[in-house]
Amino acid sequence: SQELEQSPQSLIVQEGKNLTINCTSSKTLYGLYWYKQKYGEGLIFLMMLQKGGEEKSHEKITAKLDEKKQQSSLHITASQPSHAGIYLCGAGNTDKLIFGTGTRLQVFP
Amino acid sequence: DVKVTQSSRYLVKRTGEKVFLECVQDMDHENMFWYRQDPGLGLRLIYFSYDVKMKEKGDIPEGYSVSREKKERFSLILESASTNQTSMYLCASSSGQEVLFFGSGTQLSVL
Numbered sequence: 001s002q003e004l005e006q007s008p009q010s011l012i013v014q015e016g017k018n019l020t021i022n023c024t025s026s027k028t029l030y031g032l033y034w035y036k037q038k039y040g041e042g043l044i045f046l047m048m049l050q051k052g053g054e055e056k057s058h059e060k061i062t063a064k065l066d067e068k069k070q071q072s073s074l075h076i077t078a079s080q081p082s083h084a085g086i087y088l089c090g091a092g093n094t095d096k097l098i099f100g101t102g103t104r105l106q107v108f109p
Numbered sequence: 110d111v112k113v114t115q116s117s118r119y120l121v122k123r124t125g126e127k128v129f130l131e132c133v134q135d136m137d138h139e140n141m142f143w144y145r146q147d148p149g150l151g152l153r154l155i156y157f158s159y160d161v162k163m164k165e166k167g168d169i170p171e172g173y174s175v176s177r178e179k180k181e182r183f184s185l186i187l188e189s190a191s192t193n194q195t196s197m198y199l200c201a202s203s204s205g206q207e208v209l210f211f212g213s214g215t216q217l218s219v220l
Contacts, residue, residue, distance in 0.1 A: 033208065042113075042199055042211040088152070090209070096142075096167075097209055101151035 002027045004089055004100035012106045013079050021074045021103045023089035029069045033090040033097065043088065046074075079107045112136070115200050115212035122219050128187040130215050132200030139204060141183035143167075143175065146197040146214075158183055190219045 003026040013019050023032070031050050035043040047056045049065035049072060056063050060077045076083055084107045090097045116131035134141065142157040144167075154167030156175040164175050172194060176184045183202075187194055195218050201209040 035211075040197075040214070040216065042213040043201075043209075045208050045210070048208060096154065096157060098154070099144075099152040101149065 002091060002098060004091055004098060006087075006089060006100035006103050008103060009101070010104045010106075012108065015080060015107055015109050016078055019076050019079055019105070021087050021105075023072045023074070023100055025070050025091055027070070029065065029072070029091050031092055032063075032065055032069075032072045033092075034063050034072070034074055035088045035090060035099075037086040037088060037102070039085065046087075076105075079105075081107045081109065083107055113200055113202055113210050113212040115198075115215050117215050118213060120215055120217045122187075122190050122217065124191060124219060126187075126190050126219075128190050128217070128219075130185040130187075130198055130200075130217070132183045132185070132202075132212055133181055134183075134202040134210070135181065136202060136204070136210065137180065138202040138210075139180070140202060141177065142201045142203075142209065143173075143183065143185045144199045144201065145169070146199055152199065155185065192219050195219045 005024045007022050033048050034046040037043045047063045052067040052069045054065045062075045065072045086102045086104050088102045089100045113134045122128050143155045144152040146152050153169050155173050158164050158177045174186045198215045200212040203209045
């Protein structure tokens with residue numbers, strides 16, 4: 001079965017700093033999804049990547065899928081307190097999604 | 110705006126009680142899912158459904174059942190709640206292989 005490993009598990013950064021979160025799959029990814037979760041709430045969809053080498057950006061968040069389609073990274077530029085939360089990657093090759101264990105991000109002033 | 114609504118944000122129940130968690134979506138999605146989320150374990154799929162009156166077991170179905178009598182509603186049932194079922198429960202829906210949309214979650218505590 002496919003497994004997703006995220007790193008780091010936890011991240012504390014100062015406001016304004018850049019950061020990167022990684023997601024590595026045990027199998028080839030056919031669709032990679034990034035979600036953000038505010039503490040105690042549901043998941044909010046950020047981006048979806050499907051093609052090897054694909055890169056998407058939304059505001060200050062950029063996600064990439066490597067050429068081999070087994071690893072994805074999420075990069076936040078000039079972090080803000082509003083970026084705080086749990087970031088999860090999800091993957092699926094059917095209608096069912098599996099998720100990584102998440103990366104908890106804290107941004108302090 | 111798409112919407113997945115879970116009936117309760119917080120719920121406290123006693124061991125042995127029968128618990129119903131309700132989820133309603135207004136997007137006419139075929140697929141609906143129930144996950145639980147625990148620290149260090151991430152999201153784990155309990156049950157999912159591709160159509161009305163249809164259900165499939167996920168990775169951790171033990172101790173749970175589901176009901177999908179109408180397309181928009183997917184209920185998770187804990188037949189006899191136990192303390193190890195204390196968790197955050199998340200409902201989601203999707204259409205085909207598209208993005209999952211999640212509800213706000215229900216934090217269930219079983220005492």
